Amino acid sequence: MPLFSRSRVLISAAAGLSAVAALGGLALSGGSAQAAARPQAAAAAPAASVTHRVLFDDTKAEEAGNADWIISTSKPDPLGENASPSKETDWTGALSSWGVALQKTGDYSLATLASGKTITYGNSSNAQDLSNYDEFVIDEPNTLLSAAEKTAVMTFVKNGGGLFLISDHNGSDRNNDGYDSPKVINDLLTNNTVDSSDPFGFSVDSLDISTDTPKAISDSSDPVLHGAFGTVTGSIIADGTTFTLKPSDNSSVKGLLYRTGYSGNTGAFFVTSTFGSGRVAIWGDSSPVDDGTGQSGNTLYDGWNDTRGTDAALALNATAWLAGDGSGTTTGGTTSGTTSGTTSGTTSGTSSGTTSGSTTGSTTGGSGSCTSAQLLANPGFESGNTSWTASSKVITNATAEAAHTGSYKAWLDGYGTATTNTLAQSVTIPSGCSASLSFWLHIDTAETGSTAYDTLTAQVLNSSGTVLSTLATYSNTNAASGYTQRTFDLSAYAGQSVTLKFTGVEGSKLQTSFVIDDTALNVS
Numbered sequence: 001m002p003l004f005s006r007s008r009v010l011i012s013a014a015a016g017l018s019a020v021a022a023l024g025g026l027a028l029s030g031g032s033a034q035a036a037a038r039p040q041a042a043a044a045a046p047a048a049s050v051t052h053r054v055l056f057d058d059t060k061a062e063e064a065g066n067a068d069w070i071i072s073t074s075k076p077d078p079l080g081e082n083a084s085p086s087k088e089t090d091w092t093g094a095l096s097s098w099g100v101a102l103q104k105t106g107d108y109s110l111a112t113l114a115s116g117k118t119i120t121y122g123n124s125s126n127a128q129d130l131s132n133y134d135e136f137v138i139d140e141p142n143t144l145l146s147a148a149e150k151t152a153v154m155t156f157v158k159n160g161g162g163l164f165l166i167s168d169h170n171g172s173d174r175n176n177d178g179y180d181s182p183k184v185i186n187d188l189l190t191n192n193t194v195d196s197s198d199p200f201g202f203s204v205d206s207l208d209i210s211t212d213t214p215k216a217i218s219d220s221s222d223p224v225l226h227g228a229f230g231t232v233t234g235s236i237i238a239d240g241t242t243f244t245l246k247p248s249d250n251s252s253v254k255g256l257l258y259r260t261g262y263s264g265n266t267g268a269f270f271v272t273s274t275f276g277s278g279r280v281a282i283w284g285d286s287s288p289v290d291d292g293t294g295q296s297g298n299t300l301y302d303g304w305n306d307t308r309g310t311d312a313a314l315a316l317n318a319t320a321w322l323a324g325d326g327s328g329t330t331t332g333g334t335t336s337g338t339t340s341g342t343t344s345g346t347t348s349g350t351s352s353g354t355t356s357g358s359t360t361g362s363t364t365g366g367s368g369s370c371t372s373a374q375l376l377a378n379p380g381f382e383s384g385n386t387s388w389t390a391s392s393k394v395i396t397n398a399t400a401e402a403a404h405t406g407s408y409k410a411w412l413d414g415y416g417t418a419t420t421n422t423l424a425q426s427v428t429i430p431s432g433c434s435a436s437l438s439f440w441l442h443i444d445t446a447e448t449g450s451t452a453y454d455t456l457t458a459q460v461l462n463s464s465g466t467v468l469s470t471l472a473t474y475s476n477t478n479a480a481s482g483y484t485q486r487t488f489d490l491s492a493y494a495g496q497s498v499t500l501k502f503t504g505v506e507g508s509k510l511q512t513s514f515v516i517d518d519t520a521l522n523v524s
Contacts, residue, residue: 052323060141065174068294069139071099075114087417097291121152135162154194158276162322169208201250212237214269227317230455240285370433381408404517412504414513424501431495433523445476445512454512
């Protein structure tokens with residue numbers, strides 16, 4: 001991020017609609033020009049059985065100069081500022097959009113290691129000890145870690161923790177102590193007591209790249225590029241750097257996004273790796289996670305909503321992967337994962353704005369006849385909020401969005417603020433059956449153009465919560481009047497208990513409504 005950052009100019013009708021948006025966002029019914037205010041959800045999605053614990057660092061001058069790399073001014077617990085945040089300004093900090101988006105899923109517990117504290121691992125007297133967390137985020141550190149702190153971080157990762165590092169450009173020394181984030185991170189990697197021999201397989205380049213739009217590699221199975229928060233197609237650089245990869249030192253290192261004109265081991269802008277039992281990700285600029293809002297007096301840059309990249313999806317998918325959301329591991333340019341049961345299959349991914357997705361596989365779950373049936377309970381939602389696990393107010397009979405049939409439907413997003421809504425139901429597909437999932441989908445939006453800002457993913461998960469398949473990804477670019485039926489072959493999961501999950505992720509500016517009705521899982 002630049003030392004003297006640029007402010008984003010919002011080219012939208014958001015200012016004129018802000019009063020309505022404050023009451024809960026906008027929803028366009030049936031794709032018409034008539035705007036209807038949707039009531040804001042009172043609570044986030046129900047808490048998952050496993051809560052991912054993420055600690056954000058604020059001990060290394062993350063608030064020096066124009067930097068404001070905190071999720072909230074309430075430390076260590078951001079809920080002290082607002083216990084039920086619905087928009088980025090409910091928490092104060094340039095990373096508040098990131099924090100609020102995670103908080104609203106109900107699947108994450110967030111905290112900050114406040115300035116003046118020490119990074120520790122295995123210290124029972126420290127409530128924010130790394131052993132109490134699944135993931136540690138260090139965004140643009142400007143002060144060297146002590147020897148003990150470097151040992152703590154490296155041991156945390158080696159023992160299974162997730163480490164999210166964000167660098168910035170060469171010369172971005174915000175507190176004028178002689179160390180910028182490239183130097184601080186390279187010192188961690190080359191001067192620690194755990195493993196100083198290029199442990200993660202990458203080093204930070206001493207560069208100041210003024211502007212670029214790095215693009216994602218093509219890998220439909222990668223859990224960071226294609227995760228529950230959407231499909232990643234690219235990012236932005238607004239004074240940042242890149243990384244040099246050294247796969248001979250760590251074969252798991254993998255570049256996911258590259259500076260224009262670069263590939264292979266040079267010019268990587270976003271990198272993942274593993275070390276011991278843990279996972280690592282690093283980003284080459286702080287601008288993409290900056291949401292443009294923060295403490296008074298800071299000059300910030302709205303990279304989170306910059307339409308040239310899909311930075312929110314990248315930050316959130318990477319957070320989920322590092323925190324252990326799913327069993328996929330990124331190794332040497334491929335992504336592997338484990339699934340339970342006796343079914344094998346492959347899934348083709350989709351990019352933002354597309355509606356294609358397919359699952360193929362062979363069923364070995366048994367043989368014999370199959371009794372034809374429809375397996376989903378409350379498939380048309382007419383019984384209200386029963387049988388499904390859904391975010392607050394998703395299953396509704398609100399008239400601003402029409403149902404396909406009857407009165408009730410599942411209405412995900414549509415608030416015009418950063419929102420994540422989920423809808424899920426678990427079901428057992430009998431052995432020896434052919435299975436077909438169908439649902440009717442209507443999408444309307446206040447967005448314009450061909451950029452996918454808001455997404456809906458349809459996924460199949462196993463009983464442990466691991467994503468077995470992303471069936472399709474839809475976005476605001478698929479908006480149209482009326483409903484369209486979507487159908488997917490799930491025969492590959494015969495003999496298994498699976499969860500069908502829909503996740504809608506909406507940006508912070510204009511609404512997109514994803515409305516689902518008349519679902520069915522037919523077996524024969």
